[in-house]
Amino acid sequence: MTAYQNDTTSAEVSGFLxxxxxxxxxxxxxxxxxxxxxxxLAMGANAILLTTIWLEASLHEPMYYLLSLLSLLDIVICLTVIPKVIAIFWFDLRSISFSACFIQMFIMNCFLAMESCTFMIMAFDRYIAICHPLRYPSIITEQFVVRATMFILARNVFITLPIPILSSRLHYCGRNIIENCICANMYVSRLSCDDVTLNRLYQFAGGWTLLGSDLILIFLSYTLILRAVLRLKAEGAVAKALSTCGSHFILILFFSTILLVFVLTHVAKRKVSPDVPVLLNVLHHVIPAALNPIVYGVRTQEIKQGIKRLLKKGW
Structure with a gap:
């Protein structure tokens, strides 16, 4: 019996479709x-942004280092998910090995959580820049970026690593067709012959602990920023302050909105086509990655000038 049969026998499976x-x-x-x-677009735009920040000495500042981290996360997320989806569409390469599936599951869960955490650190950066500008150079330093990066990596690896481990330890027998374009945890776990209650509880608790805490802290940061901005009396100070965090707020809002829509459609799956949450799940791994560098490149004057200088050197 092959590893890619879809029946109800007790045979072990070594891969999925x-x-x-x-x-x-x-x-x-x-x-x-x-x-x-x-x-x-996501690959090209993030590569240009990373190259610009790396080569332009004027952009060697903590805020742009955090933006570089965001671009690296976007690139990894896209490469983990989208090439496989395109291969399915073009060549019908639907099979995925047992190990590759759980590696993809870990990277998706971990790196999306790391992206959310990076947004939270960037919101803190904007809060200090606007609410405590005199203390900004002493608080937001290169050492701060290093410590923040270590925190982002350690927190999210530690919390998300059990998700693929729990799923990989389940007993898979007979059924091996994943009703999704990617190895999403619960879509894979439901194929198991074992009880998956622990997987469901950990996925729910871990996801809302990570993303929920990040969103609360981001909301708190922008509430304090808004309160501080409204107190500014100098002419044009409000517009200048808001412009410094406008692009960041737009990306956070989009990241949160598409995630919220995905959750709501998944909860209301009986009222919508089962393919809608799948589509939103795939798009959530590519649209933010494509938009992040473009929004920052368009709205951040320093990055636009850096890109222009690189293009002039190239010519």
């Missing part, structure tokens, strides 16, 4: 085009 929009074959062609475009 990703059932990616097979009910709507026409979706695969039409989705592959914008998805490929978004993937190339």
């Amino acid at each position: 990703l059932n990616c929009f097979v009910r709507y074959p026409s979706w695969q062609l039409w989705l592959s085009l914008p998805l490929s475009f978004l993937f190339l």
Whole structure:
């Protein structure tokens, strides 16, 4: 018996099949085009942003180091998910090995949580810049960025690592078709013959502990920023203060909104097509990655000037 059969026997499986929009074959062609475009855009835009920050000495500041970290996370998330989805659409390469599936599961959970944590650190950076500008150089230093990066890495690896470990230790027998384009934890765990209550509880508790705490702290930071901005009396001070964190706020709002929509559609799955949460899940791994460097590049004058200088040197 092969590893890719879908029956109810007790045979062990050594791999899975990703059932990616097979009910709507026409979706695969039409989705592959914008998805490929978004993937190339995300890779190119983040690569340009990283190169600009690396080569431009004027951008060697803590805020831009955090932005570089965000770009690195976006690149890894995209490379982990999107090439496999495109390979399914174009070549019907739906099979994925047992180990590759759980590695993908870990990277998706860990790096999305790291991205949320990075947004939280960046919100703190903007809070200090606006509410305590005189203390900013002494608080937000290169050492602060190093410690923040270590915290982001340690916290999220420690909390998310049990998710793929718990799933990989389950007993998979017979069923091996994942009703998703990616190895999402609960889509994989539900194929198991074992009780997955612990997986569900840990996924819920871990997810809301990480993302929930980050969103609360981000909301608190921007509440304090807004209160401080409204107290400014100098002409044009409000607009200048808001412009320094406008792009950051836009990206956080988009990241949170698409995640919230995904959660709500997943909860209301009986009222919507089961493919809608799958589509939102895939898009959540590429759209923010494509938008992050573009929004910062357009709204941040220093980055625009840095890109222009690099282009002039290239010519």
